[in-house]
Amino acid sequence: MGKTLFDKVWDAHVVDTINNGPSMLYIDKHLIHEVTSPQAFSELEKRNIPIARPDKIVATADHNTPTIDQHLPVKDVLSRNQLKQLTANCKKHGITLYGLGHKYNGIVHVMAPELGITQPGMTMVCGDSHTSTHGAFGTIAFGIGTSQVAQVFASQCLLLSKPKKLRVNVNGKLKGGVLPKDVILYIISKLGTNAGTGYFCEYAGTVFEEMSMEGRMTVCNMSIEMGARGGMIAPDQTTFDYIKGREFAPKGEDFDKKVAYWKTLKTDEDAIFDKEYHFDAEDIAPMITYGTNPGMGLKITESIPNSKDASFEKSLTYMGFEKGETLLGKPINYVFIGSCTNSRIEDFRVVADYVKGKQKAANVNAWLVPGSQQVVKQIKDEGLIDIFESAGFRLRQPGCSACLAMNDDKIPEGEYCVSTSNRNFEGRQGQGARTILASPLIAASVAITGKITDITKELQSLELV
């Protein structure tokens, strides 16, 4: 029987297997940040175990950092302490850290790919569930808990049972204005938030083949929102072109050798998946969510469904929505464009394209938070910053920001926020805040019109990625 992409990468990393038990999987890259690492460092210290491979760890500060005045000391004492600990821990153990203000600083899942740290065929982990993002490169990448962070510190390995395999195929041509974010919100709305639990997912079909690397990252990023530990897309010429020349990418002959290997990572024709789904690209439209989990999504023109389920009703009560109503025309006061799902340069290009020559609605507070310092630089170099400023927007500094609202970027209680992030859980963007997930394009249109607007017609005449 043939092997899947996942099998090929997994098998190449198994150090040993416990009889009737889990496998020891070797980890090529371990990304860490300030929130989920301190207890792992202390655990090792407590047990007097050294860090096995500090050279395979890269750290960044992102979750708990301010997005303005980053040159000043962080005001919040606890946050400042957490950042200080990260710096001290990295220094003590010789771990590379891209701290606040560093030219490579950024959200962990934006920073690593853009620096060429993420490469096909690798195993990568991070104490963060959206580590699945890196699967866009044909990498086995997944989020781990802090005990597992400590395990990787101690041994560069993890004990894991091999997950089952799932493939989601989307074929055909996407309609104008339908972005990668819509594709993944659509898939999750169809499959639900636990369809992927226990599985690793491969995305296949022409839609993903034709997608840019950044789009693929957006899709893989949200794999966890359907319960899957990770998502993967087979590496191809688009992947190789993206990696080539990046800071930590292999160079010269080394690169060619790697590419020859990366080309072998495709799923074999006769490989079998435990579960498989097929969708038609034409059926996908711009999406928004109306509830408190990412599976509660609909096409922007559709109405909220009817259901008597208690959890469903609780969710609508929290959101302040009625069954059967449309969200079109709902006034929105907050727009967040950022997070590891949609804070890369392509996302800001889409937004800039749309807002060019228009004006931000007076009622809207729009937070534009680039994913990294590199993205900030691109926004400036490409002149997008001027477009944003003339349209009435201000750019903030990189970080997770309102995606999880650990810093000061919180949405006030009861307010709606149309957000390009990945989670619309109760209180995710601040206590009592109501999150509506959408693509950067929909978010931009809301920022301009001040309400949820059907832009599908307008879009048919526009040329967008």
Add this chain to the structure above:
Amino acid sequence: MEKFTTLSSTAIPLPIEHIDTDQIIPARFLKATDKNGFGDNVFRDWRFHKDGSSNTNFVLNNSNYSGSILIAGTNFGCGSSREHAAWALAGYGFKVIVSSFFADIFKGNALNNGILPIQISEEYLQLLLKEVTEKPDTVLQIDLEKQTIGIQGSGSSVTFEIDAYKKLCLLNGYDDIDYLVSKMDKIQAYEMANS
């Protein structure tokens, strides 16, 4: 890690589905750099109103219900990988979580902190929820060695699945780090062969 063998306890019913780790422990409490004190903030925004007063409608504030077993709706622990959720539940005193489905990462985090996640059928979950809700002094009995959970005095019990290796870890109170570190020679051999 503490050993886990058997447990008899009353239980707390929380019949909500898709409880995500943001509800178990909201992000604003993740700023600590040690594992202590998270129990005080477990289900914070369900337990307390914004002004800090208790939400008397929430089951943890209902003195009729107590115990070290939490029974929750399907897909418990979805969302963020934060292990702080497991620390918060353990800190509050839970030793077992019962549901008809667990999110992957949460399940691993729970096991790594000596909490046993017990997955049972939706029917049996509904039965337990009903029983415990109506009769708060119902005692549940759990036997990890036999992999059973049941209602004391009723003769009703079911078996549950658990990874054989994880079971051994819980029964003996050791964890993955101990195991992995004992295999460093194999790991180094792998590194040599693959560098």
